Amino acid sequence: MEKKTNAEVQVNMHEEMRRAFSLLSGKWKLEIMWLLNQRLYRFGELRKEIPGITxxxxxxxxxxxxxxxxxxxxxxxxxxxxxxxxITQKARGLGPTMEALTAWWSEYGQSVPEKPSMRGRKAKAASSKLG
Known part of the structure; x- marks a missing residue:
């Protein structure tokens, strides 16, 4: 029988947090989760709420x-x-995180320089046809 040291048994929190971050990393996942944390959505409603997503x-x-x-x-x-x-019950556990991010943004959001959105496809301008 092999003996395991404490170092082998200990959870590597850095690796665990990387796993947690990977669940929400993706171009649109946080925005989707933020919306679903507020209410249930149909597919078309989500698409309308997230400008630029295909x-x-x-x-x-x-x-x-x-x-x-x-x-x-x-x-x-x-x-x-x-x-x-x-969102599932498991995802509801992220609610306090979403609330903390909202509170942080309310306090510091005005100090963050606005960047032009480079995400997704650009909305097509309505072109008028003559004749």
């Missing part, structure tokens, strides 16, 4: 969040099909 990217990010157990997807057998997304 349908493909929203689908991919939601699938990853669902696979990680942070988002629950409910499909209703209707025509056309209705799909709703909500």
């Amino acid at each position: 349908q493909h990217m929203l689908t991919a990010q939601l699938r990853e969040l669902e696979a990680d157990g942070l988002v629950l997807r409910t499909v209703f057998a209707e025509v056309p099909p209705r799909v709703e997304y909500e």
Whole structure:
């Protein structure tokens, strides 16, 4: 029988936090989670709330969040099909983190220089046709 040292048994918090960060790392995941922390959303509603996100990217990010157990997807057998997304009980544990980030932004957000958004596709300007 092998003896394990305390160093081998101890949890490497750096590695554990990297795993935690990876759950929410992704171009849009934090924004999706922030919205779902507020209420249940249908796919189209989420897409409208997140300017610049493509349908493909929203689908991919939601699938990853669902696979990680942070988002629950409910499909209703209707025509056309209705799909709703909500955060899971596990993800609700992130609520205090979201509240802390909101409080931090309320206090310090004005001091952060605004950057032009380079995310997602640009909205197409409405072109007028003559004739």
